[in-house]
Amino acid sequence: MRKEIRSIDPLSAGKIGCLLTALLTAIFGCIFLFLPMAFLPGLMASAAPDQSGALSILGGGVLGAAVVYILTIIIEAVIVAIVWLIGAVLYNLVAKVAGGIEIEVDR
Numbered sequence: 001m002r003k004e005i006r007s008i009d010p011l012s013a014g015k016i017g018c019l020l021t022a023l024l025t026a027i028f029g030c031i032f033l034f035l036p037m038a039f040l041p042g043l044m045a046s047a048a049p050d051q052s053g054a055l056s057i058l059g060g061g062v063l064g065a066a067v068v069y070i071l072t073i074i075i076e077a078v079i080v081a082i083v084w085l086i087g088a089v090l091y092n093l094v095a096k097v098a099g100g101i102e103i104e105v106d107r
Contacts (some may be wrong), residue, residue, distance in 0.1 A: 002104050004099065004102050005100040005101045005102075006095055007091075010085045010086075010088040010089050011085070013083035013084045013085060014081040014088070015085065017084030018084075020079060021077045022076075025073045025077065027075065029069050030043045031074070068087060
């Protein structure tokens with residue numbers, strides 16, 4: 001049985017995009033941010049010993065990394081939600097002219 005997706009609710013698409021992005025950013029952010037810090041605690045201090053003042057702006061060390069981690073999740077999720085919302089609006093406009101995406105489902 002063939003069905004056609006004629007329109008996508010933009011707010012629903014934005015919500016799903018926001019939540020998926022927040023989840024994936026949290027998972028991969030944790031892997032790429034906190035695991036290296038756990039195994040190499042002196043890496044930041046030894047890489048830039050003269051730049052200790054720069055880290056203190058965000059609280060330095062683990063606290064600064066946690067602030068950046070949380071802000072990255074929020075900012076990226078909001079940006080992707082807006083992109084998905086715009087994408088859904090554009091899809092709806094194109095689907096009116098060209099027809100929606102056809103999918104095949106089993107009964």
